[in-house]
Amino acid sequence: MTDLAIVDADPTPLTATVGTKFAYGTTGVREALLSFAVSAAHDILEEEILIHAGGKQVEARELAGNHGTRLHVVDEVGDGWLEVTYRAVVDITRPTGDQVGREIDFDRWVFTRPSRYAESDRLAPMAARLFPSQSGIERVNAVGEWVNTHMAYISGSSRGTDGAVDSILQASGVCRDFAHVVVALLRALGTPARLVSVYAPGLQPMDFHAVAEAWVDDAWHIVDATRLAPREAMVRIATGRDAADTAFLTTRGGRTTFNRQVVTAALTEGRLPQEDPSALVRLA
Template sequence: SRYAESDRLAPMAAQLFPDQTGIERVRAVTQWVNTHMAYISGSSRGTDGAVDSILQASGVCRDFAHVVVALLRALGTPARLVSVYAPGLRPMDFHAVAEAWVDDAWHIVDATGLAPREAMVRIATGRDAADTAFLTTRGGLMTFNRQVVTAQLVEGELPQEDPGALVRLA
């Protein structure tokens, strides 16, 4: 895909994760991305792909998600990008995460670790950010005047994030 260049990352992925399979592979890739990239707002461009993000060792949530997706695909694990609304982010906002096919189901993977996955609400699912953009313009002038999103916690506190848990979104 445009942003998750798994073909270019296949040799690197095979060298970094030679023995892992299934959920161990997903956890190893997620942990590697989390420890080898810095989350820095504004550090990437809208055209950056996974290779750019790895070379820069930084990015935002979509960059983390693209790297996870690309590495997992390079290893033969189906993966896709999911845009979500993420209660628990400070401030609450849209967020990009990956989803990996493990144990006969899609499971949410968030290498940023910035919000509890169990509280996330799916907005869109696709190959990469080109399929799941929060906003897209096709030429012309656009003025974004206002955005209002509200979320109300129905009962209790947000769930505590367990990085090792398998989490599925409805």
């Protein structure tokens, strides 16, 4: 499925250099699916991808997904180390026109349904009590504000299996947990919402970052309830229903052991924008 069309865009350009280096020990792994590349929705000025598996350099097959998502498949990973080095220079241009096309109608239905980590059906009564009268951008801002106030950002406080319900009960988590709660509450209120993995210049501590996107005022807009980085400088990687669709590493067969990971994201042209949580901000 091709992506939506952007009309009457008014560019506000920034240039960022982003990348990652990570390594996992592998035993008997048949295939690995990697999600680290900048989305094709961006204008990528330079890009380098270097992958090693089992002690030798390998070429990965690139798969094109929805919304510009680019996945890379490594076959016959085997035993040893799976190592990835990635670097890209990206021209960040924010679209401001209407988003149109048949894909929009499809997405607005798909991203209103409950999903593995965004259990909007279970949260519907709670969402109705918390946000009984808001609509449009007022609703989106109210949900983002509630999640920011209710939850504490604590590294290592959540499990990879936690969904939005778990995160609300624990009142803590990391970026993906904040995004899942935002997505689930908005869907419970009838607002289409989805999860996006991003590179985020200005993020501290630096890592892969996850944010929500909400359909409001005829376009997708970023909602980052962590408020840890300016949304204007973010660079899209992958887009999906929740973290199950945007994981940066998925394997078939065998087992993997984490070794190391470094993520970089910095502006090389332009100044880091000041964040205004109430402003409407869109990703390419």
